[in-house]
Amino acid sequence: MKTLRMSIIGFGSVGQGVARVVSMKQDYLQSIGLELKVVAIADSKGCEINSEGIHLEAALERKAKTGTVAIEGNGAGKDKGKDSIFAIENVDHEIVVDTTPTNTQTGEPGLTNILTAFDHGRHVVTSSKGPLVVAHRTLVDAARRNNVEFRYEATVGGAMPILNLARDALAGNKIERIEGILNGTCNFILSRMTEQEGYTYEDVLSEALGLGIAETDPTSDVEGYDAACKVVILANSIFNRDARFEDVDITGITRITPEALRLAADHGYVIKLIGLVSDKELSVAPKLVPKGHPLSASGTLNVASIQTQLAGHITVSGPGAGSLETASAILSDIISIYRSSS
Amino acid sequence: MKTLRMSIIGFGSVGQGVARVVSMKQDYLQSIGLELKVVAIADSKGCEINSEGIHLEAALERKAKTGTVAIEGNGAGKDKGKDSIFAIENVDHEIVVDTTPTNTQTGEPGLTNILTAFDHGRHVVTSSKGPLVVAHRTLVDAARRNNVEFRYEATVGGAMPILNLARDALAGNKIERIEGILNGTCNFILSRMTEQEGYTYEDVLSEALGLGIAETDPTSDVEGYDAACKVVILANSIFNRDARFEDVDITGITRITPEALRLAADHGYVIKLIGLVSDKELSVAPKLVPKGHPLSASGTLNVASIQTQLAGHITVSGPGAGSLETASAILSDIISIYRSSS
Numbered sequence: 130m131k132t133l134r135m136s137i138i139g140f141g142s143v144g145q146g147v148a149r150v151v152s153m154k155q156d157y158l159q160s161i162g163l164e165l166k167v168v169a170i171a172d173s174k175g176c177e178i179n180s181e182g183i184h185l186e187a188a189l190e191r192k193a194k195t196g197t198v199a200i201e202g203n204g205a206g207k208d209k210g211k212d213s214i215f216a217i218e219n220v221d222h223e224i225v226v227d228t229t230p231t232n233t234q235t236g237e238p239g240l241t242n243i244l245t246a247f248d249h250g251r252h253v254v255t256s257s258k259g260p261l262v263v264a265h266r267t268l269v270d271a272a273r274r275n276n277v278e279f280r281y282e283a284t285v286g287g288a289m290p291i292l293n294l295a296r297d298a299l300a301g302n303k304i305e306r307i308e309g310i311l312n313g314t315c316n317f318i319l320s321r322m323t324e325q326e327g328y329t330y331e332d333v334l335s336e337a338l339g340l341g342i343a344e345t346d347p348t349s350d351v352e353g354y355d356a357a358c359k360v361v362i363l364a365n366s367i368f369n370r371d372a373r374f375e376d377v378d379i380t381g382i383t384r385i386t387p388e389a390l391r392l393a394a395d396h397g398y399v400i401k402l403i404g405l406v407s408d409k410e411l412s413v414a415p416k417l418v419p420k421g422h423p424l425s426a427s428g429t430l431n432v433a434s435i436q437t438q439l440a441g442h443i444t445v446s447g448p449g450a451g452s453l454e455t456a457s458a459i460l461s462d463i464i465s466i467y468r469s470s471s
Numbered sequence: 472m473k474t475l476r477m478s479i480i481g482f483g484s485v486g487q488g489v490a491r492v493v494s495m496k497q498d499y500l501q502s503i504g505l506e507l508k509v510v511a512i513a514d515s516k517g518c519e520i521n522s523e524g525i526h527l528e529a530a531l532e533r534k535a536k537t538g539t540v541a542i543e544g545n546g547a548g549k550d551k552g553k554d555s556i557f558a559i560e561n562v563d564h565e566i567v568v569d570t571t572p573t574n575t576q577t578g579e580p581g582l583t584n585i586l587t588a589f590d591h592g593r594h595v596v597t598s599s600k601g602p603l604v605v606a607h608r609t610l611v612d613a614a615r616r617n618n619v620e621f622r623y624e625a626t627v628g629g630a631m632p633i634l635n636l637a638r639d640a641l642a643g644n645k646i647e648r649i650e651g652i653l654n655g656t657c658n659f660i661l662s663r664m665t666e667q668e669g670y671t672y673e674d675v676l677s678e679a680l681g682l683g684i685a686e687t688d689p690t691s692d693v694e695g696y697d698a699a700c701k702v703v704i705l706a707n708s709i710f711n712r713d714a715r716f717e718d719v720d721i722t723g724i725t726r727i728t729p730e731a732l733r734l735a736a737d738h739g740y741v742i743k744l745i746g747l748v749s750d751k752e753l754s755v756a757p758k759l760v761p762k763g764h765p766l767s768a769s770g771t772l773n774v775a776s777i778q779t780q781l782a783g784h785i786t787v788s789g790p791g792a793g794s795l796e797t798a799s800a801i802l803s804d805i806i807s808i809y810r811s812s813s
Contacts, residue, residue, distance in 0.1 A: 150643070150781060157645065282640070288782035290640035297639045298624070298632035300810075301492070301802025303499065420763070423788060427763055439492060439799035440630035443789040446765060447782060457781035460643025468642075469811075 130162055133467055134180075134222035136169035138213045138242050139229035140198050143256050143283070144170070145189055146456030147226055152185040154460065163467050169216040175199025176216050213238065217245045224466060226459060227255040233358050233374065236263035247271040247279075252470075254462040256283035256455055258358045262374055265365040278469065280462035281366075285359045286311060286431040288454035289447035293461065295367045295435065302437040304367055306407040309433035310424060311359040313449035314343050314350040315382050315402040319415075320427035323390050323399055330383060342429060352381035353402060353413040360404045360411050368406060378412040385415055393417055399425050472504055475809055476522075476564035478511035480555045480584050481571035482540050485598050485625070486512070487531055488798030489568055494527040496802065505809050511558040517541025518558050555580065559587045566808060568801060569597040575700050575716065578605035589613040589621075594812075596804040598625035598797055600700045604716055607707040620811065622804035623708075627701045628653060628773040630796035631789035635803065637709045637777065644779040646709055648749040651775035652766060653701040655791035656685050656692040657724050657744040661757075662769035665732050665741055672725060684771060694723035695744060695755040702746045702753050710748060720754040727757055735759055741767050 135151075137144045151158075151165055158165050166182040174197035177183055192198045217225055225246035229239045239257035244267075246253045253272070255261075260268060261284055272279035282292045286309070295304055310316050314337060321333045334351070337343035349355045357377040364372040382402050393400050398417040401424055405412045418424045423444035426432045431449030434442050448454045477493075479486045493500075493507055500507050508524040516539035519525055534540045559567055567588035571581045581599035586609075588595045595614070597603075602610060603626055614621035624634045628651070637646055652658050656679060663675045676693070679685035691697045699719040706714040724744050735742050740759040743766055747754045760766045765786035768774045773791030776784050790796045 154643070288779075288785065290636065290785065293640035294632065294636060294787075297807065298635035298803060299799075300806040301496070301804075302799045421767065421769060423765070423768060425763065426765060437630075437799070440796045441790045441793075443630065443632065443787070445636075445785070445787045447785040451783075454782045457641075457644045457779070461640060462643075464642040465639065 130159065130164050131467070132164040132166060133224055133463075134166045134168045135224040135226055135463070136171070136216055136220060136222055137167060138171050138217065138225060138227045139257075140170055140172035140192055141228065141230065142452045143455050143459075144172070144226075144228040145192065146452035147228060147459050148185045148189055150453060150456040150460050161464070163464070165463065168222050169220045170198045171213040171216045172198050176212065178216060178220055180221065213242055214245055217242060217251070218249060222251065224252045224254060224463060226463070227253060227257055228459075229257055231257045231259040233259045233262045233354070236260040240264055243268060243279075244271055247275045247277055250275055250277060252278040252466050254280045254459050254466070256281070256459060258284045258362065261362045261365070262358045265362070266371055278466045280465060281362070282462050283455045283458040285362050286433065286447065287449045287451060288458050289431045289433065289445055289449060290458065290461070291363070291433045291435075291445055292366060293465065294443075294445055299435065299437060299440070299443065302439050304435055304437055306405070306436040307363055307367065307433055308403050308405050308424060310401055310426065310431055311356040311404040311433070311449070312350055312353075312402060313429035313431055314347065315353075315356070316427065316431070317342050317429045318351070319382060319385065319390070319400055319402065322385070322387055323394060323427070326391070327387055329387060330385060351383050353379045356402060356404045356413045360406055360413060363404075363406045364411055368408065372411055376411050378414070380414040382415055399427075401425065472501065472506050473809070474506040474508060475566055475805075476508045476510045477566040477568055477805070478513070478558055478562060478564055479509060480513050480559065480567060480569045481599075482512055482514035482534055483570065483572065484794045485797050485801075486514070486568075486570035487534065488794035489570060489801050490527045490531055492795060492798040492802050503806070505806070507805065510564050511562045512540045513555040513558045514540050518554065520558060520562055522563065555584055556587055559584060559593070560591060564593060566594045566596060566805060568805070569595060569599055570801075571599055573599045573601040575601045575604045575696070578602040582606055585610060585621075586613055589617045589619055592617055592619060594620040594808050596622045596801050596808070598623070598801060600626045600704060603704045603707070604700045607704070608713055620808045622807060623704070624804050625797045625800040627704050628775065628789065629791045629793060630800050631773045631775065631787055631791060632800065632803070633705070633775045633777075633787055634708060635807065636785075636787055641777065641779060641782070641785065644781055646777055646779055648747070648778040649705055649709065649775055650745055650747050650766060652743055652768065652773055653698040653746040653775070653791070654692055654695075654744060655771035655773055656689065657695075657698070658769065658773070659684050659771045660693070661724060661727065661732070661742055661744065664727070664729060665736060665769070668733070669729055671729055672727060693725050695721045698744060698746045698755045702748050702755060705746075705748045706753055710750065714753055718753050720756070722756040724757055741769075743767065
């Protein structure tokens with residue numbers, strides 16, 4: 130049995146999902162020879178630190194009741210005021226799991242968290258797009274210099290396993306082009322507008338808000354910015370480029386009319402917001418997709434079609450969001466680090 | 472730079488594809504630090520052995536001209552009569568790539584090839600279903616005992632990367648059920664019967680024969696036996712079972728009428744031959760699939776929908792056959808062995 134100690138930095142929906150999944154999976158992890166202990170959890174108000182392993186259910190309950198994982202009062206466990214960086218620097222552990230909210234302009238707070246982790250010789254798994262969008266090369270170089278692993282499957286497509294698929298399962302293949310539905314909210318909106326005759330963009334957006342599928346400010350999703358961030362991450366990690374957000378041609382879905390969707394349907398097509406990554410082009414734009422094509426999948430699914438040199442098109446799809454779904458991608462990254470370090 | 476030496480045992484369509492792909496990919500392999508040398512190639516008539524590395528284009532050309540890779544004449548290179556087992560036992564190398572034709576009753580000749588390789592401390596990559604169908608546990612145990620790797624991605628779905636996806640990218644997830652289109656010939660036949668009104672099973676079968684999509688004796692495909700073999704391999708490798716061919720309930724596609732397909736289409740469905748693997752059920756049978764569902768993919772594609780505990784359904788599709796396609800899956804396995812051994 131090998132023990133790996135980890136921290137969870139950021140304790141919102143994804144961070145809490147990670148705590149739940151790690152707690153739920155202890156038996157399985159032990160069956161593959163891994164004892165995984167969470168020794169620090171930090172949110173914006175403070176942190177809990179316990180080198181013996183945090184009681185995860187108690188931490189989740191405290192977060193739900195008080196709004197923070199930090200423990201009030203004096204004495205042992207009083208960690209309020211100690212922040213993420215303190216935990217990353219001073220708590221002995223091997224893996225930092227960064228699930229902080231993403232800022233795709235500055236990359237913070239994930240960027241500083243991750244670089245600090247590398248400086249202290251810790252592996253990093255992140256679900257935060259920002260750091261990768263603004264500083265992919267810097268991060269990859271820092272990880273290499275410190276001889277640690279850096280994994281970020283959850284940043285693109287949540288539980289849709291595209292990055293690890295490209296790196297491991299398709300290792301023998303040159304990837305020439307990736308086209309994908311990279312934003313579940315847009316896919317939901319376009320799918321509903323297609324299914325429900327006469328439904329306008331605004332009608333469906335308010336339905337999506339009601340269902341919790343769209344955010345209160347849906348700009349990042351519907352204008353294609355979120356998908357563009359994922360295009361940048363795919364370009365840099367799979368195509369080894371140094372692309373930035375500004376390099377992506379972006380058109381969102383706000384101007385798509387029910388008439389356009391109906392016209393497409395009459396000719397055997399659906400309209401999807403497609404992110405495209407190739408050596409020559411980085412774009413996000415609504416495109417016509419033939420019905421029955423793998424990229425015609427409806428609902429909140431994410432889908433990626435990978436054009437390979439030797440094996441034609443390999444397509445993968447899965448839920449693009451969700452707390453446990455995203456956490457399961459993070460756990461797969463942790464297990465991958467465990468396997469490559471043992 | 473690390474050097475790995477390999478043999479290719481079996482030099483039909485897949486084995487020749489492996490030689491082509493290894494030859495084609497030398498620059499790429501060196502860029503990831505791997506010098507991959509083919510030091511033996513064997514077919515049923517003999518073998519070529521060269522510890523310095525076989526000239527692959529010359530070997531492919533000789534095979535095309537003479538029907539065998541073995542070299543005629545006296546002196547150096549005269550290896551006719553030396554057989555696969557000789558090469559596996561006596562040539563110094565690290566990886567045996569077995570691409571022999573499959574016999575799903577006896578598992579031979581792959582079974583003996585693979586066990587011999589393990590006994591000599593060599594890793595094995597195979598595309599042959601037979602050995603896995605008749606002796607999965609024996610093989611896995613023998614690999615473990617000899618501390619070598621055993622990979623067989625190409626046995627299920629050709630270039631559709633399901634086994635490695637389940638093992639690596641979905642490592643953090645319990646897989647509860649797999650449903651898939653595991654035979655491209657049947658998918659082609661059913662797709663064409665659906666598209667082409669009035670086309671009978673017999674009409675399409677002769678079209679498929681003409682296109683080289685069906686074999687002269689299509690029994691194994693159309694009766695569902697090939698898909699059943701893949702069900703057994705998935706059950707044993709992903710669900711850790713000890714299933715045998717006899718444990719699979721099998722119904723083929725020979726009795727599906729154009730009328731049944733039309734009736735399904737009128738209600739928004741297509742009919743697909745679906746292999747199902749769960750803790751409780753192993754089956755291959757024609758099933759109704761809603762149009763637009765990931766399993767409704769048409770053509771010769773293979774598709775697998777993986778129901779996970781935490782991440783909903785992850786679906787993967789790709790070409791289920793083809794010389795270079797299958798060879799690319801074998802190369803991914805070789806690279807995976809290189810990575811885990813370095």
